[in-house]
Amino acid sequence: MARPHKSRKISNPPKMVGFKPYGMPMCKIDPVILKLEEYESIRLVNYDKLPQDQAAIRMNVSRPTFTRIYNNALEQIAKAFIEGKAIEIEGGNYEMDKEWYRCRKCFKLIEGLENHTKCKNCTLYGENELIKLN
Numbered sequence: 225m226a227r228p229h230k231s232r233k234i235s236n237p238p239k240m241v242g243f244k245p246y247g248m249p250m251c252k253i254d255p256v257i258l259k260l261e262e263y264e265s266i267r268l269v270n271y272d273k274l275p276q277d278q279a280a281i282r283m284n285v286s287r288p289t290f291t292r293i294y295n296n297a298l299e300q301i302a303k304a305f306i307e308g309k310a311i312e313i314e315g316g317n318y319e320m321d322k323e324w325y326r327c328r329k330c331f332k333l334i335e336g337l338e339n340h341t342k343c344k345n346c347t348l349y350g351e352n353e354l355i356k357l358n
């Protein structure tokens with residue numbers, strides 16, 4: 225039996241489920257898929273400005289594995305950008321170090337169990353209005 229890949233650590237999930245290019249009505253047909261660990265690699269390197277070796281440590285993967293994830297993320301984003309395709313951010317092989325919820329109304333990310341019953345932005349309550357992300 226093949227050994228399952230070790231999960232990659234993600235500390236911040238995305239606010240959105242994907243992206244759509246402007247002025248491309250058919251863009252959701254055949255979207256580009258960006259895995260959550262690919263999203264996280266872009267966040268760490270290009271948003272938080274971490275060197276790749278530190279980003280690899282944050283995600284609990286080797287440097288070569290990180291580079292592979294990161295390069296694949298860039299490739300997927302470039303493909304969407306050039307071909308005018310939507311990006312869906314989903315799936316992958318990851319674990320989050322905290323529980324995350326997203327408000328169904330304002331899309332605010334809410335961290336941890338103690339806060340999960342209420343969105344402070346729009347005071348929505350409960351399981352129906354807050355979506356559990358992991």
Ligand SMILES: [Zn+2]
Binds near residue numbers: 332
């Ligand atoms: Zn809200």
